[in-house]
Amino acid sequence: MASDLVLPGQPIPLPRGPVPQLGRGVYEKDEQVRASLVGVPHFEGSSLVISRLRPQPPAPNSVVLGSITRLSPLQALLSITVVDDIPLPPGEEFTGVIRSQDVRATEKDKVKIGDCFRGGDVVRGLVISLGDARSYFITTARNDLGVIFATSEAGATMEPVSWQEMRCPKTGKIEKRKCAKPEGLS
Amino acid sequence: MQSTFDRRRINGPEESLPPVFISEPQDTFSNTPVARKSRKVSDIRPIFLQPGLITQANGSAYIETERTKIACSVYGPRQSKNTAYNEKGKLNVEVKFAPFSCEHRRAPLRDAEDRSIAVAIQQALLPSVQLEHFPKSTIDVFVIILEADGIEGCIASGAIAASTALANAGIDMYGLVTSCAAAVIEADIWVDPTQEESNTANGTLVLSCMPALGIVTNSWQTGRMTPSELLACIDACSGRCTDIHSVVAQGLLNSAHDET
Amino acid sequence: MASARPSPIIPTATAGKTSSHVAQKEANKAAIFQRLHPRIYLERFLEEKIRPDGRSIAQNDEGDNAWRNVEVNVGSITTASGSALVRIGNTTVVCGVKAEICEPDLDNPSEGFLVPNVDLPALCSPKFKPGPPTEEAQVLSEKLNEVLGNGMLPLSSLCIHSGKSAWVLYVDATVINYDGNVFDATLLAMVCALKNVMLPHASYDPDVNRTICTRPGVDPTKPSRKLVIQEDLVPYGFSFGVFACSHILPDPSASEEPLLDTSISIILDSHAQVLAVSQLGAGVDTEYEASGPDLDDTPARKADTLAECISLARNRLAILLNKVYDTMN
Numbered sequence: 001m002a003s004d005l006v007l008p009g010q011p012i013p014l015p016r017g018p019v020p021q022l023g024r025g026v027y028e029k030d031e032q033v034r035a036s037l038v039g040v041p042h043f044e045g046s047s048l049v050i051s052r053l054r055p056q057p058p059a060p061n062s063v064v065l066g067s068i069t070r071l072s073p074l075q076a077l078l079s080i081t082v083v084d085d086i087p088l089p090p091g092e093e094f095t096g097v098i099r100s101q102d103v104r105a106t107e108k109d110k111v112k113i114g115d116c117f118r119g120g121d122v123v124r125g126l127v128i129s130l131g132d133a134r135s136y137f138i139t140t141a142r143n144d145l146g147v148i149f150a151t152s153e154a155g156a157t158m159e160p161v162s163w164q165e166m167r168c169p170k171t172g173k174i175e176k177r178k179c180a181k182p183e184g185l186s
Numbered sequence: 187m188q189s190t191f192d193r194r195r196i197n198g199p200e201e202s203l204p205p206v207f208i209s210e211p212q213d214t215f216s217n218t219p220v221a222r223k224s225r226k227v228s229d230i231r232p233i234f235l236q237p238g239l240i241t242q243a244n245g246s247a248y249i250e251t252e253r254t255k256i257a258c259s260v261y262g263p264r265q266s267k268n269t270a271y272n273e274k275g276k277l278n279v280e281v282k283f284a285p286f287s288c289e290h291r292r293a294p295l296r297d298a299e300d301r302s303i304a305v306a307i308q309q310a311l312l313p314s315v316q317l318e319h320f321p322k323s324t325i326d327v328f329v330i331i332l333e334a335d336g337i338e339g340c341i342a343s344g345a346i347a348a349s350t351a352l353a354n355a356g357i358d359m360y361g362l363v364t365s366c367a368a369a370v371i372e373a374d375i376w377v378d379p380t381q382e383e384s385n386t387a388n389g390t391l392v393l394s395c396m397p398a399l400g401i402v403t404n405s406w407q408t409g410r411m412t413p414s415e416l417l418a419c420i421d422a423c424s425g426r427c428t429d430i431h432s433v434v435a436q437g438l439l440n441s442a443h444d445e446t
Numbered sequence: 447m448a449s450a451r452p453s454p455i456i457p458t459a460t461a462g463k464t465s466s467h468v469a470q471k472e473a474n475k476a477a478i479f480q481r482l483h484p485r486i487y488l489e490r491f492l493e494e495k496i497r498p499d500g501r502s503i504a505q506n507d508e509g510d511n512a513w514r515n516v517e518v519n520v521g522s523i524t525t526a527s528g529s530a531l532v533r534i535g536n537t538t539v540v541c542g543v544k545a546e547i548c549e550p551d552l553d554n555p556s557e558g559f560l561v562p563n564v565d566l567p568a569l570c571s572p573k574f575k576p577g578p579p580t581e582e583a584q585v586l587s588e589k590l591n592e593v594l595g596n597g598m599l600p601l602s603s604l605c606i607h608s609g610k611s612a613w614v615l616y617v618d619a620t621v622i623n624y625d626g627n628v629f630d631a632t633l634l635a636m637v638c639a640l641k642n643v644m645l646p647h648a649s650y651d652p653d654v655n656r657t658i659c660t661r662p663g664v665d666p667t668k669p670s671r672k673l674v675i676q677e678d679l680v681p682y683g684f685s686f687g688v689f690a691c692s693h694i695l696p697d698p699s700a701s702e703e704p705l706l707d708t709s710i711s712i713i714l715d716s717h718a719q720v721l722a723v724s725q726l727g728a729g730v731d732t733e734y735e736a737s738g739p740d741l742d743d744t745p746a747r748k749a750d751t752l753a754e755c756i757s758l759a760r761n762r763l764a765i766l767l768n769k770v771y772d773t774m775n
Contacts, residue, residue, distance in 0.1 A: 009399055034399075054244055054356030055244065056263065057323045081481050085478065090481070092264060194578055196561050199614055204544075205545065205648065207646070208660060240538075240622060241625060242536075242570060242624050243569070253524055253525075255522075257622050258569070261568075280576050285616060286529065286616075286618055287523075289525060291544040294563070328567065
């Protein structure tokens with residue numbers, strides 16, 4: 001609806017009553033709620049928001065997709081390319097790190113990074129914190145998180161057979177990964 | 187002056203000079219202002235503003251005010267590299283003149299003018315961007331001046347284009363920034379001066395503000411003017427900024443409609 | 447560029463947005479897939495005989511939409527002696543020519559200079575950062591210098607006074623939006639900007655060792671002039687990419703370019719004669735490991751590729767010439 005579009009700085013008229021919770025894309029100043037983005041203000045649950053359709057940096061609890069760029073005994077580096085279902089433009093990326101204690105929920109001290117990820121694997125993860133100056137801290141310690149796409153040593157796309165194994169369709173060989181539980185495949 | 191040999195570019199002769207013209211009837215160096223033909227001294231030049239033309243960028247805007255032509259794109263928020271952890275985001279503004287944008291060819295080496303315009307635009311935008319939403323990140327604003335007609339006009343149009351591009355990029359802002367220049371010429375206030383006009387001015391002012399909030403974000407005054415002239419300039423500029431705000435709003439609404 | 451009013455429809459990477467929430471989600475899914483698996487994404491489109499931006503696969507019949515739309519505008523930059531804005535699809539290039547006066551080279555006392563340079567600023571694409579010219583910009587400038595130096599503009603026509611004074615034309619192109627095939631767009635912008643140049647009348651005064659110019663319209667006996675352009679030798683560029691050794695993609699876009707094995711540029715003159723052919727990447731007629739379906743007849747296929755590109759370029763030339771002719775007149 002045309003008239004509902006607001007611009008940054010524009011007051012958002014609210015029905016009389018208690019001021020709603022304010023989410024992203026809106027702010028309050030001098031008892032006036034205003035927009036901070038171009039868009040249509042609407043309610044998500046009890047909070048008033050204006051959704052962002054543009055790529056944004058990872059924040060705690062963002063679901064991210066990315067590919068593994070580097071492995072060490074202690075951690076795996078992740079080049080984040082999709083944040084909350086919005087892909088970053090080609091060439092843009094954020095660096096995330098999956099520390100060995102964040103790979104899975106159980107037996108954290110027995111994790112071998114090399115048995116969970118390989119370079120080039122596409123991983124779904126959750127941002128735990130903004131991390132340090134260099135990278136965001138990512139966890140895969142949940143059933144739906146982990147490797148969602150991997151290529152075998154023979155060069156074929158592998159299928160998950162359990163939460164910690166994948167099979168190469170070409171050679172039938174099993175390789176170790178921390179797999180995400182498949183959901184409808186994307 | 188032509189810069190020295192640069193192996194990363196195609197090089198011309200060692201030295202070349204812009205053409206020298208035989209003196210013309212009217213003395214071009216006189217300091218008497220030429221009366222405006224197409225607009226009143228209180229009018230701004232018509233603005234053409236189009237957000238979203240640079241599809242490779244997260245957000246962009248192209249602005250044209252008669253001869254002044256500026257393109258702006260916004261990238262990011264990008265992860266800040268090689269910097270310490272920062273709770274707040276960084277707003278980085280870079281301005282570049284195309285080599286053909288001015289009367290004299292601008293050799294492709296950064297000079298001081300680029301940077302002073304970049305700082306002026308950055309200062310105009312800073313109070314409007316909610317940088318606290320972008321920890322560890324940098325928002326890159328790149329401005330290219332394709333044709334310049336006065337440095338004041340470049341700063342004002344550049345700030346308008348940049349703010350529009352930020353809104354187009356979905357960067358959280360307190361309000362849209364608009365900007366306008368005025369010059370004190372003899373005893374009058376001329377709004378939105380051209381290069382030629384500001385050459386004859388005693389002093390100039392560029393005022394940037396967020397009309398929706400009634401807040402001034404930056405003012406940049408050079409040359410001589412009395413306090414009352416300065417106040418008159420501020421008045422004139424802030425009035426025009428409100429007019430420009432509706433141009434920006436219309437541009438953003440139109441492009442938002444096209445996208446949905 | 448007042449005349450370059452952009453079309454209201456802005457096809458962006460997020461162009462999949464529609465009012466419907468479901469369609470939005472589907473478009474997002476496709477965008478995510480493209481971001482993660484760009485190669486497979488392109489393969490799937492090509493299997494359906496279509497390019498990701500909706501173009502058809504190259505055919506030799508006319509009227510196909512294998513190429514993106516071209517728009518040309520000239521003369522909008524008043525600070526330049528000549529200028530042009532070219533759009534190929536979303537790729538946008540602005541070129542301005544600045545004419546200055548210099549002393550001719552000792553070796554060529556009666557010739558001027560033509561100095562083309564391309565700038566790929568950080569503004570035009572996320573892959574560039576501020577700073578000195580990237581390798582890509584240097585290669586591009588070099589390639590354009592070679593093509594423009596083919597004689598379309600005789601350098602002797604830029605001489606004002608032999609050994610003393612000559613014009614130097616700085617042909618500077620700035621890429622505003624980098625959506626692939628920047629070479630064709632820049633070459634066209636440079637050619638159109640040169641055709642748009644008006645040089646003021648200039649004469650060398652040996653007594654004071656200075657060159658004096660006359661502003662246009664001041665003295666009817668000393669008129670400004672256009673450049674002496676050899677229409678027969680004007681170069682037009684047509685670039686192709688070869689994907690997976692099996693698909694020829696004319697006018698590749700920014701999302702296709704990084705996936706190409708081979709880039710081919712055909713330079714034609716206005717009579718469709720080949721002026722130059724350039725090829726970057728793993729060659730068309732060299733041996734490479736192909737695992738495509740046409741493995742058996744690969745050598746023949748490879749030999750054909752260049753010929754096919756030339757013939758596709760010739761078909762396209764007519765359309766382009768019409769466009770340029772319309773703009774210039």
